[in-house]
Amino acid sequence: MKASSILYKPVGFGLGAVSGMIASAVFKQTWKVIEGEGDAPDALDEDRSWRQVLLAAAVQGAIFAVVKAAVDRSGAVAMRRTTGSWPG
Template identity: 45%
Template sequence: MTATMSAEKQTSKSAKILYRPWGLIGSLLGGLIAGQVFQQIWKRVDPQGTDDPPKPLESEYPLKKILVAAVIQGAIFSLVRALIARGGARAFERWTGEWPGD
């Protein structure tokens, strides 16, 4: 057995089912937090622009600006989602003794 295999935590079907509502709440909360973080970062990245980042269908913005906003937003959402998912899984494990993933 390799080190990775022995380090994996066992998950029961009931742990996965019990974690689903917590995971959903965490995802919603993560989306809200990531949106706020992105808004604040975008204000600093584009200080001359409006408060809102450009959307893909807004023709007054150049493609480069729209792509920069999309890359920043995607990175922030991925990071926040990973942090919240991992933190939620660890909290669930502390409360129940079972890892909810895998």
């Protein structure tokens, strides 16, 4: 295992937490635009339609994946600038 990979582990964990918080905030705002409501439906929410539940799950998954990829990539670029090698 490369030294840059070992150094990047704690940074990666921190970035993961930050990306989750960012993605959650982005999803809440996006859902308000889509449905005009504050709370997205849960899969067990009896009062919501299948359409709403599946749409919310798809949008949330896409947002979380994009935010995670962007934050992870930014962290790797910053690590390369700092150490001179790519983590991983």
